[in-house]
Amino acid sequence: MWEVDKQARxxxxxQSKKHRGSSKTDWRFGLxxxxxxxxxxLASNFTVQQYRDIRALLTSEPEDASxxxxxxxxxxxxxxxxxxxxxxxxxxxxxxxNLPYRPGFAILALDCLLIxxxxxxxxxxxxxxxxxxAYSFKSxxxxxxxxxxxxxxxxxxxxxxxxxxLHNGETRKDWRIRIDNDSMLTRxxxxxxxxxxxxxxxxxxxxxxxxxxxxxxxGDSEVRKNFLSRLDAMAGMPIDPMKHMYFAYGSxxxxxxxRRTAPNAEGHxxxxxxxxxxxxxxxxxxxxxxxxxxxxxxxxxVWGYVYRMTDSDKESLRKxxxxxxxxxxxxxxxxxxxxxxxxxxxxxxxxxxxxCQNRCGPPAxxxxxxxxGATERSLPEPYRQVLQKLRAAAD
Numbered sequence: 001m002w003e004v005d006k007q008a009r010x011x012x013x014x015q016s017k018k019h020r021g022s023s024k025t026d027w028r029f030g031l032x033x034x035x036x037x038x039x040x041x042l043a044s045n046f047t048v049q050q051y052r053d054i055r056a057l058l059t060s061e062p063e064d065a066s067x068x069x070x071x072x073x074x075x076x077x078x079x080x081x082x083x084x085x086x087x088x089x090x091x092x093x094x095x096x097x098n099l100p101y102r103p104g105f106a107i108l109a110l111d112c113l114l115i116x117x118x119x120x121x122x123x124x125x126x127x128x129x130x131x132x133x134a135y136s137f138k139s140x141x142x143x144x145x146x147x148x149x150x151x152x153x154x155x156x157x158x159x160x161x162x163x164x165x166l167h168n169g170e171t172r173k174d175w176r177i178r179i180d181n182d183s184m185l186t187r188x189x190x191x192x193x194x195x196x197x198x199x200x201x202x203x204x205x206x207x208x209x210x211x212x213x214x215x216x217x218x219g220d221s222e223v224r225k226n227f228l229s230r231l232d233a234m235a236g237m238p239i240d241p242m243k244h245m246y247f248a249y250g251s252x253x254x255x256x257x258x259r260r261t262a263p264n265a266e267g268h269x270x271x272x273x274x275x276x277x278x279x280x281x282x283x284x285x286x287x288x289x290x291x292x293x294x295x296x297x298x299x300x301x302v303w304g305y306v307y308r309m310t311d312s313d314k315e316s317l318r319k320x321x322x323x324x325x326x327x328x329x330x331x332x333x334x335x336x337x338x339x340x341x342x343x344x345x346x347x348x349x350x351x352x353x354x355x356c357q358n359r360c361g362p363p364a365x366x367x368x369x370x371x372x373g374a375t376e377r378s379l380p381e382p383y384r385q386v387l388q389k390l391r392a393a394a395d
Contacts, residue, residue, distance in 0.1 A: 243308075253305050273332075290362050
């Protein structure tokens, strides 16, 4: 595996002390997503106008605890009133075989809508279709509460259960819905048939809703930020379209290369990621060699650049980065013009799923793009020197 060697670490650590500070945030708000009447209820006894009236208190310094409690409790009621209580009413008929009711599909359909609702708050969605529904749904099912699901199960559940029930009123491809199997998801001994215990599934979905409410009450900053983005959109308030922070460490350091996929991307700040090192171990057929990734290393750091992006930019990057997993990390924003301490920032980036077994190494033209990007972004000179050594070895 090709790596940025350890001799750069001491230089990087020394350079990071000089390369500190945070860049200014340029908030440019877009238009309101919808024209919402002020008396529209977001939940019982909580209107759009009430939310607008207290919105500034939710981001004040210090935060207004009573305003936050009011909003969180309102959305908790919304989930209760629109999903959980109707499911409870339907579930009363589950255990009586003498009644001519079969509420299973209706309950599961509501659970699927509830998953989309929870994810919309966790992701900070501002418009319909801005996130891949499949990706969003599968992200939800990665929660440990759904440990019976493997990757193939998550893929198939979205298409053959969620979509099939919501769009066609049926399940497909050997998926069955029951209430009497011992685990949440069981598989046939000789076939690919899967049986979902919808009671156990619903209990896990309900617990995930409670997790969201708990995270909000406990003040999780990332969850609260996305939660407010979603509520702002629901209330027809102005929203910032450049809401995603992307950490580039490879060829996307170069602005021209990044905007080839994410045309709306805006430069934000130089940053470093402690506890990782740059490696070239992900084979790329389009590059004819190994592309960059990052791997855990508590003694090193990776320098890069943070862009602000729209939903469509992020989705385009996801489609481009085949063979990579999207991850969220905390980087340190720095500024060459300031001696202030770095500023932590949550970002998304991509890490290779598999290592190239042939160890092809990075191709020279690809390294040229990275070096050009590192120069454009004024990354620390010692870091660029290490990249230049890799480039020389690639000839």
